[in-house]
Each structure stands twice: as structure tokens, then as C-alpha cells.
Amino acid sequence: MSYSALCSARDWFYVCRIDGELAVYPLAAFGVSKEHGYVIGLIANNHRELDFQPVPALLAVPAAPDGHYKHRSELTNVEINLAGIFR
Numbered sequence: 001m002s003y004s005a006l007c008s009a010r011d012w013f014y015v016c017r018i019d020g021e022l023a024v025y026p027l028a029a030f031g032v033s034k035e036h037g038y039v040i041g042l043i044a045n046n047h048r049e050l051d052f053q054p055v056p057a058l059l060a061v062p063a064a065p066d067g068h069y070k071h072r073s074e075l076t077n078v079e080i081n082l083a084g085i086f087r
Helices: 077-083
Strands: 003-008 012-018 021-026 029-033 039-045 057-060 068-071
Touching: 012 039, 012 077, 021 039, 021 077
Parallel strands: none
Antiparallel strands: 003 029, 012 021, 012 068, 029 039, 039 057
């Protein structure tokens, strides 16, 4: 996917359930998709490999029917612990 614009997503998170388990992803950026014009949260993936070398990448958040974006100030204590951040 390609993006027409990117902006920082400091203090924003994507909260969803994956296989019934709560997951909290810190966002690296918001991107505007060139194809549809949708704003999409992007997460860092430092584990993807290309020719056996780690390649930093921004990936769209996982598709989840209950997924939503939350500002740091809106996170519950459980979500804060999962995200590994301090208030």
C-alpha cells in the first residue's frame, strides 16, 4: 500500500482483540492511503527480514472487527500495562 501523506501518531494506540486476547499496538504514524483516501494507523515492524537482514517497516494495523484508535489519555490501566507504558 502506498500513502499520499504521513504524520506522527505520538501517544496514539490501536486496541483490538486477536484470537480473543486484548492487544494494544503503539502507532508510529497515521497514513492517508493513495488508493482510497482512508486514514490508516501504522505500526512499526522491526522483525521483517529481507535477504536475512532486518528491515524496519511500517505496517497497517491488524484487521479486527472491534479495533479502534485510542489516545494515551484514554487507555485503561489494563491497556497501559499491555502497551508497556507509564502514565
